[in-house]
Amino acid sequence: MVDFARVQKELQECSRDMEASGIRVSPKSDNLAGLTGTIPGPIGTPYEGGSFEIDITLPDGYPFEPPRMKFVTKVWHPNISSQSGAICLDILKDQWSPALTLKTALVSIQALLSAPEPDDPQDAVVAQQYLRDYQTFVGTARYWTESFAKASSLGVEEKVQRLVEMGFAESLVRSTLEAVGGDENLALERLCSS
Amino acid sequence: MEDCSSGDEAYDYSSDRDSLDAIENEEPDYPGVSSKSSSTKVITKESLLAAQKEDLRSVMDLLSLKEHHARTLLIHYRWDVERLLTVFVERGKASLFSEAGVSMVECQETNSVLSSSCTIMCEICIEEVLGDKATRMDCGHCYCNDCWTEHFIVKINEGQSKRIRCMAHKCNAICDEAVVRNLVSKRHPDLAEKFDRFLLESYIEDNKMVRWCPSTPHCGNAIRVEDDEFCEVECSCGFQFCFSCLSEAHSPCSCLMWELWIKKCRDESETVNWITVHTKPCPKCHKPVEKNGGCNLVSCICGQAFCWLCGGATGRDHTWSRIAGHSCGRYKEDREKNTERAKRELYRYMHYHNRYKAHTDSFKLESKLKETILEKVSISEERESRLRDFSWVTNGLYRLFRSRRVLSYSYPFAFYMFGEELFRDEMSNDEREIKQHLFENQQQLLESNVEKLSKLLEEPFNQYADDKIMEIRMQVINLSVIINNLCKEMYEYIENEVLGSIQVGNHGIAPYKSKGIEKASELSVCWNGKVSSTADKFLPSDCGTSGKSEQDFFSFFFLDFYNLEE
Structure with missing residues (x-):
């Protein structure tokens, strides 16, 4: 079962410094297992000025299993599928740690936008x-x-x-x-x- | 057999008994092949724990570690004690430990006990918990027990029992197995058992020198080899296999060759080849049609007529030289070439496969022969005769089995060795031709001697007179020695001249053992022996290097060494 108490706290924490980080997480419905995250495109990159929406699904084992995230907004990036929005990021897979949060994961995705890793591509054409x-x-x-x-x-x-x-x-x-x-x-x- | 059957020689033999006995003594005592000196060991369910403890103990002693740290190190280094110690000597303790995810225990010991009076903020569930409801790992990270338990359960279920990392992000430390066991067993005792089993079986699964016996149904044993993973072994359950690829023993074929060969035999890929060579698809129903004589106007069972030469659909009227409304005399080079090539490949495969099959079949028939021969031996032994010793029969039979195997696997070996599939660019055509020629000479020599031996052993010697038996005996013994030497020479040629020059791929083969496939012996546990043998290898070469950690290592080593001396 998803630890909803923690998710609730994460959401509070996130909304507290939304002004500073620009990162927003909001539930899609009453059920906290489906959420939507929004990150601003990092300044000084081709993504600057954009606002990227990310679909978040929490597995039953959350936070002991990683949240499932993918881009809803289409984005042209070596580590993000231009077709499906799938994200190739280690902390969403084997490097996930329960000490990470939805916000830190979104921050990592934002960092991925600034620093692509074309040697480990999700979208070969883009890479x-x-x-x-x-x-x-x-x-x-x-x-x-x-x-x-x-x-x-x-x-x-x-x-x-x-x-x-x-x-x-x-x-x-x-x-x-x-x-x-x-x-x-x-x-x-x-x-x-x- | 004619060349050595003259009466004179038989006479010579009986007058010169000693020298022949010497030759005979080289032969193994079949079937009780000596297994005392074997370096391969059977690890049973019972001895698995002991086998693991043996390696654990040596690392614990040398590095003065707790068991769970030693296990974490060994799992990381795939139970290769020598490599672990090499890393230790070359790069030092800190690097050895951090790479494997072992925390330096010394500095953490003090604050690992949490009292119930203080509260701790668990960063995972973001709740305040009492100190006694939380656990601090060796790496210093502290979380509540509920979160730890949940983490362990997820990891065990993911099959990661052997390397459960701390929950902190980017913390590489491996969790203390005692903590895992303790916390998990409170909620899921059966999962804790599973965890223990995974740790225990890591000794087999993560160890390149240990493999499960591939017998079906599984005998529950594993086999440990000492030096070389290219070898063939016999488990205590009687199953013989290639340690490297776990399929049947196939030396002198390399594992890759054998895998390809088996696939080729099973795939019927050659059947497909035959179909391409000998049939053409009907242009209407697309079934393959074989031409069974007559002119080049063929008709499929579906009623469609077509030209055999070009495969195109035609009308039904024809003369011997022309088909109505059709001409296809244009030469198409490619198709001709491909057909030729497929045909040649097919014949080549058939040549090798037939011989491989013939020897395999002979081997099966001769296995039945064993019983009739043993019967003949017992009849002979009961006869009033000065001949009492019939071990030469069983020894000869054993030599026959052994060399039959070598012979049958030498054909798939030659198929790949001198074919184009694997080593096309490794040898020039001339070189290949010369090597193939020499190899075939050896193979043929071996083959003819094996057939001679087979024929001799089938003789109804129990009905013969004593001197005739003596004559056969001598020939069998002679042939056995010759065959053994021929096998050895063939392997030498393969290892030194043929495979030796190959650069691509890994084509190690199990060496020839004249005594046959080695029987693994039961593991007997001896703590100190192992430690000293490992340490011995380290003493002479690394004495010169100095440094704090190395000195620690050697002081441990010497302690142990002196214990042994006492």
Whole structure:
């Protein structure tokens, strides 16, 4: 049985310094075994400015067994599946310790966003790109952050549509937007100068 | 057999009895192969504890440790006492301990007792608990007993009994097994038993020199070897096996060769090959069709006619040279080559497999022969005769069995050794040809002598006169010696000339033992003997190094050494 008393305390603890850490954990429903975590993208990374939602399921043995976590928000990162959101992180597997908490696990995931480990990849395609063509990787990661991890993300299709209406080909518009990290004005500049 | 059956030689023999007896003495006394000197040991359920204690004790004595620390160290170093001590000497105590997750006990001893008067904040359940409801491990981390118990239960159920780490993040320390046992048994006595069994069986499962006997149904024994894991052993239950891969004894095949061979024989991969060579799929129903004569217009049982040459569907009208509305005379090189190749591979496999099979079958038949021969011996022994000793028959029979095995496994060996599957790039074609030729010479020589021996032993010697028996006796003894030497030479050739030059893969083979597969003897426990033998190896080479920890080690060693001297 999940130790709900501890989970309850963890949630209190987490909400106390939410302002400082930016990390939020909230139950999906009355049942504390299913939760949602949110982490801000680390500053100075392609994930900066994004807000990433993580689905948390607590196994019966929690905290003696690790919580199961995966990204709900799509993210472009060597250690996170671009398809399923599965996370490759040791403390969520064999290096889990009951002394860790949901918050510390989320902090570790945040740290993973800042420091990818392409040698131990979850998503081979992303890892290849990271190693061979770092610039493109940064561009794609930033574009994904813009497209999926921002409140304004919903606007991407509108940006595309506006630029297409100006007479640019849709595929070109998309790739240019991706390259400049989703900034509509920058994209327009590039499209005009090319 | 003709070349050594002249009467003169028989006469020579009887006049020169001593020298022949000397040869005969080289032969083993079948079936009671001597097992006193064997270095392989059977570990039964009963002696497992003793065997484990033996190694534990040597480490405890040398490093002055508690048992559970010694066990943690040994589990980490896979029960290799020598390696453990090497690490100790080369890198020191601190590194040895921290790598294995053993805490330095000395500094923690003082505060490990918690009084009931104080309270402690358990960081796992985030509750305040009384001091006597919490436990501090050797590493210094302290949590409440309920949380510890829960942690242990999860870990034991995950199969990690042998390495239950402390709950603190990044703390590598292994929990004290006494604490685990004590706490778990309060809630789940059966799980505590399981935990104990896992610890005990670690001696077998984590030890590269010990293996469970693979007999089915399992006899419950394990076998420990001393130096070389490439060997063949016989468990006290009578089961013979290759220690390295646990399948049947297969020397001079290497384990990899044997695995491939067994798979090949079982897979019917060659049947598939046959089908590719000899049949074509019907273009309509796709069943393989075999051509059983006639012209190149074949018709499948489904009624579809097709051209045998190209496999394409055709009409039914034809002449001897033409099929109506169809021509396929264009040459397709690839297909021809592939068919040729498959055919050649198939024949090659058949060649080796037939001979392997023939010797295996002979071996089975000759095993039956054993009974009839023993009967003949007892009849002969009862006869009024000056001949009393018939050990040469059983010895000869034993030599026959032994060499038959070598011979039969030498064929799959040759199949892989001189084929392209494993060692294509390891030898040039010329080199391969020369080596194969020399090997085959030896193999054939062995083969012809084995057949001679087999024939001789089948003779109804119990009906013969004494001098005729003496003649057979001498031939059997001669042949046995020759065969034994041939086997030895073949192994030498394999080890030095053929496998010796191979760089890829691990192709160690169990060495030839003229006395046959070694019977493991029951383990007798002797504490001090083991300690001194291990320490002996360490004394001469490492005396020069000095340092605090090394000195500790040697003072322990000397203490023990002097105890022995007394």
